[in-house]
Amino acid sequence: MKARQVNKRKNVAILFSGGDSPGMNAFARAFVRLGCNCYDSNILGVKDGYLGLVRSCQKLSCGALTSEDFESLLIDRRGQFGISCLDQDVVWLDGESVSGLARRGGIFLGCARCPEFFKSVFRREVVNLLAKLRIDSLVTCGGEGTLQGAQQLARESQLQVLGVPATIDNDTPGTETAIGVDTALNTIVEAVSRFSHTADSHHRIMVLEIMGRNSGYLAQTSALAAGAEIVVTPERGNLDEAKMRGIAERVERLMLKGRRHAIILVAEGVQVSPVADAGPAKALSDYLAAHFSHLRGPLNRIESRHSVLGHLQRGGAPSVADCILANQFAVSAWEEISANHQKGGILALTHGRMRLQPFGRSRRDLIRDRRSQYLLQKHVSKRWRGDSPHDIGQSERGGIQVAFAKR
Numbered sequence: 097m098k099a100r101q102v103n104k105r106k107n108v109a110i111l112f113s114g115g116d117s118p119g120m121n122a123f124a125r126a127f128v129r130l131g132c133n134c135y136d137s138n139i140l141g142v143k144d145g146y147l148g149l150v151r152s153c154q155k156l157s158c159g160a161l162t163s164e165d166f167e168s169l170l171i172d173r174r175g176q177f178g179i180s181c182l183d184q185d186v187v188w189l190d191g192e193s194v195s196g197l198a199r200r201g202g203i204f205l206g207c208a209r210c211p212e213f214f215k216s217v218f219r220r221e222v223v224n225l226l227a228k229l230r231i232d233s234l235v236t237c238g239g240e241g242t243l244q245g246a247q248q249l250a251r252e253s254q255l256q257v258l259g260v261p262a263t264i265d266n267d268t269p270g271t272e273t274a275i276g277v278d279t280a281l282n283t284i285v286e287a288v289s290r291f292s293h294t295a296d297s298h299h300r301i302m303v304l305e306i307m308g309r310n311s312g313y314l315a316q317t318s319a320l321a322a323g324a325e326i327v328v329t330p331e332r333g334n335l336d337e338a339k340m341r342g343i344a345e346r347v348e349r350l351m352l353k354g355r356r357h358a359i360i361l362v363a364e365g366v367q368v369s370p371v372a373d374a375g376p377a378k379a380l381s382d383y384l385a386a387h388f389s390h391l392r393g394p395l396n397r398i399e400s401r402h403s404v405l406g407h408l409q410r411g412g413a414p415s416v417a418d419c420i421l422a423n424q425f426a427v428s429a430w431e432e433i434s435a436n437h438q439k440g441g442i443l444a445l446t447h448g449r450m451r452l453q454p455f456g457r458s459r460r461d462l463i464r465d466r467r468s469q470y471l472l473q474k475h476v477s478k479r480w481r482g483d484s485p486h487d488i489g490q491s492e493r494g495g496i497q498v499a500f501a502k503r
């Protein structure tokens with residue numbers, strides 16, 4: 097990469113917000129090293145996302161810290177030392193302070209949700225604080241919520257605000273993928289493979305709940321990669337009695353044809369109707385257990401179990417693809433900062449290219465992608481059409497082509 101000098105030494109703040117995702121550390125490392133080595137810039141790391149900024153404002157406004165003390169602490173406690181000081185929420189970073197992060201999961205600066213940031217009064221204080229620190233650009237790394245917070249800040253200040261999509265949910269409009277998605281998919285696929293081995297031994301149905309907030313992307317995509325029989329996502333409506341009966345009947349047909357187990361992936365955002373106390377995976381698993389217990393013959397012995405993958409999906413070392421993606425985002429962020437146009441927006445990967453998208457893209461694109469994936473998974477997971485395993489007709493093949501063509 098060619099080093100490009102910016103007109104003046106820039107001060108750039110960086111924060112990680114929302115839920116963590118694997119690859120955030122790799123992004124932080126690349127961003128800080130590029131800033132120090134190629135762009136001769138100062139990089140301020142903010143701990144715990146927007147919360148670190150709000151906490152700093154509160155300390156200053158309640159008098160726990162004077163402005164002078166705040167600024168001299170920042171000078172005295174730089175790099176690794178400042179990171180280890182629990183009472184310090186912002187710290188100037190250097191190349192050394194991001195050592196060892198290339199393949200470490202989580203995020204070394206911490207990451208949090210911050211309800212205060214929804215209120216303009218807190219955001220105004222944050223804007224004043226960043227002005228006092230002479231910050232030129234703010235880089236926010238996180239999911240859809242984090243980028244909405246970034247959009248608000250950009251609207252309400254003169255700052256250049258850049259959003260970097262980093263979320264396992266892959267629910268950020270405008271970009272094809274985000275930092276952490278590939279690793280989470282690999283984790284889920286590995287888990288599904290383990291569950292399928294034990295389910296096959298015990299002639300069981302496994303219903304697995306996949307984290308992903310209101311998005312069915314992870315469940316849908318991992319179903320395709322791992323070979324799950326059925327996938328239930330929020331994009332396809334509520335999980336009501338009719339849908340559960342349909343699933344039970346489909347699993348029953350599979351078992352009658354000799355299948356020893358079935359894997360069903362349910363996205364956590366699926367709403368059970370009528371509302372149940374349990375999550376969607378447990379509700380469906382209980383329904384299936386009851387359905388099979390009422391059958392006669394060998395199918396009567398089929399059990400159904402559920403498991404929630406939860407935060408397991410967020411942890412672990414990032415995949416190679418996520419590490420590379422994180423580095424690409426870092427390069428792209430510095431290109432925008434050094435261009436000196438002060439234009440903000442979301443860095444997005446589209447058709448293999450990094451671009452700066454304006455804030456506030458619609459979610460319509462996401463929904464179209466999900467539908468084509470649904471069709472593909474549906475066709476690929478079907479072993480037999482009709483009675484014969486070889487009876488795959490022309491219309492079915494046409495359906496698969498449609499699914500590919502739409503992508």
Ligand code: ATP
Binds near residue numbers: 243246264
């Ligand atoms: P993940 O995808 O991992 O859930 P996320 O970034 O979508 O990450 P959220 O909890 O939705 O996680 O948002 C993170 C934080 O961003 C919120 O706690 C809040 O501080 C800020 N935020 C979200 N939406 C807004 C908004 N509309 N206005 C201002 N700030 C917001």
